[in-house]
Amino acid sequence: MLSGPVVAAAANPWFSWDYLERNGADVLRHTQQHASLTAQAVLIAFVVALPLAALAHARPRLAGPVLATTGVLYTIPSLALFAVLAPVTGIGRTTVLIGLVVYALLVLVRNVLVGLQGVDPAVRDAARGMGYGRLRLLVRVELPQAVPAIVAGLRLATVSTVALVTVGVVVGYGGLGQLMFRGFRSNYHAEVMTATVLCLVLALVADLALALLGRLLTPWRRSSRVRTTGADHPGEAAWTS
Template sequence: MHSAAPNPWLSWRYVESNWAEISHQLSIHTTLTLEAVAIAFALAFPLAVLARNVRWLTRPILGTASVLYTIPSLALFALLAPFTGIGRTTVLVGLVTYALLVLVRNILTGLEGVDPDIVDAARGLGYSKSKMLFAVEVPNALPSIVAGLRIATVTTVALVTVGVVVGYGGLGQLMFRGFQSSYRAEIATSSLLCVALALVLDLAIVAAARAAMPWARRGRSA
């Protein structure tokens, strides 16, 4: 009677033998995440400003983003595929859709939370609307904006794996193949890399936020 072949959860031999493919899928996963969050932020920022300035648009904007967010990811990719094809575009559109709600809501919350006295003081100094927004309101809203970026980024890292249903899931490709073949090392390696990627990107955002908000560091050290 032959014993079953070893099938460990962690295998450095698997990583060495398949590093070319692993690094390729990790690169795809990272690029998709960064592109999706960047595009979502570029859309979310003007939408949040519009919702703040035109109050009756707040509910329609947040409501639409909420409805899109509630669509299951598998269903959304399946709905998009006939229009955007199989592959990168479909996954990217889906990821942007899911990141929108978190970013719009947090940017709007941050802008609405700016101290009115600060705004009044800037207005008294003759600030234009655009200068008021970027020189006064956005810096004061940064903690909420950064929180939204962190949530959106970590969530997007996880959602990229679902793109495997349309053939473009980054590390999800390895994960899915590992489940199909019951190859534990492939499942564990891709899963751990997803966690590591989410952690690295989150720490990068935190570091960038600390550099952009020196007054927050001074406040904590006081």
């Protein structure tokens, strides 16, 4: 005969297709909420971070204060931040969204700034010699060259945001975090594991999509790699480049 703990474990499995069949609509709703919060937060943070980083790049003396400010915001514990925002913005989506944007800012500002500062000075000098002004140089030369660093920042910010959305459960809007909290409270293993796996899948899909976007936006890097590695010997590679 099966002992008590074995029977309990069998009755409360970590993986359960039956749970998904009975709660599919609820799981889908929270997954969509989680994905939309992540996408909106990263997009808003990027829209804010891009001009901030460009300003810090154009005025180097502002780089320290900008990075320091975003760094201080990043160090605020998420629970404390939501607690501070809740009396002002209320309980729900707005509070969570503001918090997520604040946490994504540091990663994005730093990566955009690093990408802009990493542009080859010779490229800048050539553009200036062709009559490029400050704004045109930024838009036509520096930002395209900074795309790899920007995409890396977007990937990191997106994956971290997927994880942080779950903390929004403290103000009643945590996407898949709602399922996790409900599962932990009721000791329902399948609910906890389903939410956990879906968070991992969201992070993986978003990261792969951004990696593909980065490859599409930097075709010159692929062609350069092909010229370098596709030659039969080093001399041929040097000649074809």
